[in-house]
Amino acid sequence: MTINSLDTLIAGFKPVRMFHKAASGVLVIGRPTSYWATPGIPGPGVYDTTLNGVVLDSSVNPVAGQMPFDNPTGILEARLSRFVAAGNQIGSLLLCDRLWHNGGINITSTALQAISSPTWPSRDELGGTTGVGVNVAIGVSALTGAGIPSITLGYTATDGIAGKTNTTIIAPAAASPPGTFHSFALNGGEMGVRSIQSIQLSASWISGTINLVAYRVLASLALPNVGAAVSIDPITGGLPRMYKGSVPFLVFIPSATTTNFVWGSVGLSHG
Amino acid sequence: MISSLAQLRTGLQPIQNYVKTFRTVGVTGNFMSFWGLAGFPIAGNFDTTLNGVVLVAQQAGQIPFFDPPMGQEVRLARFKGVGIISLQGGMAILMDRIWHNGGINITSTGIQSIVSPTWPARDSEGSTAGRGVFIAAEVQAATGAVSAATLTYTNSQGVAGRTADFVVPAVGNVGAFNDFALAAGDEGVRSVQSIQLASSWVSGTINLVAYRMIESLPFRIPTNNHLLDGAMSAPRLYNGSVPFLAFAGSSAAVPAIGEIQFSWG
16 A cells, blocks of 8 residues: 555544653764653663664564654555654754664774674665665764774675775764764765674774664754744655654754754654 | 545534733743633643542633544644744644642652542543653642652553653743653553652642643744644544643743634544
8 A cells, every 4th residue: 555645644644743852961063963862752762782783673562762653554654744843952853763773882992893783674765675775873872082083884885785984974072972973974876874894993982882873864854943843744744654663763963062952743644 | 534635624623712821931942831821711720639630521721622423533633823923933732631630749859649540541542551641740830949850650551660850851930831751661651650859849839740742833933824734634632632732932921822623524
């Protein structure tokens, strides 16, 4: 089935899901921060502790930290029909699907740390496992130390060609607070990350905890005024598809160092 | 069941207008409730017992809501808001007020035990489990101070002993709707067992409220009309609903004027 008319859209509307989240630590202008592990509605998530990591899937049970997601049944598909948000500072809010994360990264080592990530769940842009539209970020789960490493990711792209490498789009900073979320760049012609083979820091980050996250951006909202809400709907949002097992979470790109709160709602339709 | 635009339109019920006087939100990021405000609808009442009472239509203070004929459901078909003063924007939130209590000792730091009754079947799935039901501490009379607080509850999966603090630091202005966070993995609150204030709030009155968000309406530009219709979202409301409005936005005072319309089908 597919949502191909206003009637099927209306027939498939699911309950609206509220969110109200608080960021932690002092933010850095232009540096993304993830609400995965912060308090609020929904409650905080946790991280894995192994280098190979774990795939995340809500098909059977919700994953702690995720936004509630009503899994479609049978041949039905789920589409994001509405995303409403406001915040106490200007910035950009991303609704993402969290496919995989890991832990156990030695934050003081400059050696190549080998990773053998499992096959992604079938939730890339095309509903496959090749990683189309899947990005990888390095997330901070515990305050880092004074080091300023460059971080190199070793990965296989969606075309199946291994041995690709790249660094974070924004350079890591000393004393990065929990929630800091640095995405890795892709190389020319690449459409996403299929799997991860390694991570390497150019210098010790001294202390703290970092984790890799594989994610796909579902929708974005510009929050242009403090407190003023904005929204996308079935027309303006393009009805992005959310696959069975989705683990939605939020990432914010701030414009100020103010402690940040976001609130709003997400609506789905099944059809 | 409403499964088409035609059915949504056919089942439209009379428009319910709302006009509420404004009050100061307090802090950007905090919610505020129009429940206790004069206007249309009239100001609502509060309970005075710790165990509280479940709420079923019609209640003073609610947006009028009428149950459909047996076999039909109710959907929110239209939600309109108008900003009449050139203030910052915000977000109007239509909520269903499921339960509220009173009798909280505002100066005590002890555990104040609560035995909340079974919720009416109005969680996000139309059951009593509490999925999508959250708790807030609503300020009925301005407090002298604020602090953190610990809410102890049973989650929608039936697991007891869950605890949470406020999502954002509480404020003590009249109408402040200080919502509690959820513990990790929880999707809602099934029942409330206690509240404990971290320090005395000195004076004033607060009440716990169990609520479910029906829908939110963005106010991007303060003086414009803002409209949500059934083609964008048509969330369901269950029999006996007690709809009321909350607002989240800038720290300036905000009025609330607008229309709400339900559809039966």
